[in-house]
Amino acid sequence: MDLQIIYFTSIFSLITFLFIAHNIVTKKSDPTPNLPPGPLKLTIIGNIHNLIGSLPHHKLRDLSTKYGPLMHLKLGEVSTIVVSSSEYAKEVMKTHDLVFSSRPSIQASEIMNNSLGIAFAPYGDYWRQLRKICTLELLSSKRVQSFQPIRSEEVNNLIKWIASKEGSQINLTKEVFSTISTIISRTAFGKKCKDNQKFISLVKEASKVAGGFNLGDLYPSYKWLQNISGLKPKLEKLHKQTDKILQNIVDEHREVNKSRVNEDHGVEDLVDVLLKQEYCLNDNCVKAVILDIYGAGSDSSASTITWAMAEMIKNPRIIEKVQAEVREAFDKEIKPNESDLDKLEYLKYVVKETLRLHPPGALLLPRECGQTCKINGYDIPFKSKVIVNAWAIGRDPNHWDDPDKFYPERFIESSVDYKGNNFEFIPFGAGRIMCPGVMFGLVNVEYPLALLMYYFDWKLSNAKKNEDLDMSETFGVAVTRKDDLFLIPITYHP
Ligand code: HEM
Secondary structure: OHHHHHHHHHHHHHHHHHHHHHHHHHHHOOOOOOOOOOOOOEOOOEOHHHHOOOOHHHHHHHHHHHHOOEEEEEEOOEEEEEEOOHHHHHHHHHHOOOOOOEOOOOHHHHHOOHHHOOOOOOOOHHHHHHHHHHHHHHOOHHHHHHOHHHHHHHHHHHHHHHHHOOOOOEEHHHHHHHHHHHHHHHHHHOOOOOOHHHHHHHHHHHHHHHOOOOHHHHOOOOHHHHHHOOHHHHHHHHHHHHHHHHHHHHHHHHHHHHHOOOOOOOOOOHHHHHHOOOOOOOHHHHHHHHHHHHHHHHHHHHHHHHHHHHHHHHOHHHHHHHHHHHHHHHOOOOOOOHHHHHHOHHHHHHHHHHHHHOOOOOOOOOEEOOOOEEEOOEEEOOOOEEEEOHHHHHOOOOOOOOOOOOOHHHHOOOOOOOOOOOOOOOOOOOOOOOOOOHHHHHHHHHHHHHHHHHHEEEEEOOOOOHHHOOOOEEOOOOOEEOOOOEEEEEEOOO
């Protein structure tokens, strides 16, 4: 009898416990969160089909005009929040900055070992140390200035080469990319690296392979999809090759640093600086940071220069105004110098306007929601991916008059700047994970542009009218021109 009572009491207690536990669990995970609006989700693919047919930043902008500036999509398995207004950008990047300070893990960055770098390291102590090293040591204003001789040498080589091609057609896109990537690689690991060019072309190839949406990232729980997409073997091969070059660079630096005072114009390169850090970075971390800096800095700066050139060619009034300003400032100098950039107010407005209309990171870098939170009454699920459409925000008619017009004058007497406080203009992002390379990026853009404007007049290579220049884009790690920019330089003689 006693045993029976014990038996029934135990069963009853277990059932009660399971009932309460079930209630707690179901209460905790609300089955119907109030998600932001979005298009109907299909089984398995969710909203992938809604993105087919045009460039992702265009498609997302079009969808947001229908569903609103805070939109929910399901891309494969991944719950995705798309932000398309400055007001919601502020919510994500300022009000809830801490919640959205991690990046989602991306297959390409994992294969390329980038999760040890700054951009894709999870938010936390390691990321904080790297970010500190990056802003205080690698990309501080003093460090950026110390690379002036390298910039000057490489940009002058470009100018000399263009002058030698006077009157004939050149592929400016290609030449500018080569100059900028050489500047970044020389600042990153010095002049002596014999594999500079090989490294540049490998990273270019990796960016091409990794750009855009990847099947493995859309269905992270189906690991086998990562293998059939073809991306994995390609990236693994590229990683092996870049890693070998980077490891040689690190080993050589260690070896040489034992005995030498620096050789590259007396300037320490970024690998030297990283190897000296008190915060212990192993070789894999050093390689990942260098890859990050190189990857983040080269395409972005090069494409900004080419877009600016294209916009100026398309608008003869603007190119004449820039040339007048640059020639007035430089004609009195023996050699155009970086310190003269401060005199070039109008050129700086041109660069701002270029970054408003053509931010290289049109969708910034993705973020991840670190804990369930509410924005304007909507639930943002834990782990959802957050995409900020900086391109759409820069063209939002609620904030910009005649938003699609290239009109640098709009920045005259405007306090809008790059610091990430003006959420209607965020080409470098905002908040604690915004771009740490703003200063380096801007000087890498402004200085070459000033010299291209000073030394040459420019003509379109075909018989087309300037205003008909095609401005189609292509989406990848950076949004670049679809067609390379072919121009004919005519040397300016003061
Ligand atoms: C015109 C030039 C550039 C543009 C438009 C640009 C833009 C951006 C954007 C939009 C982000 C993501 C920010 C966010 O998610 O809020 C970013 C991140 C980053 N950029 Fe830049 N960038 C440029 C140049 C550079 C340069 C020259 C470097 C370094 C040499 C650099 C290093 C980085 C790094 C390391 C990150 C990752 C930051 C993090 O996640 O903590 N960038 N950049």
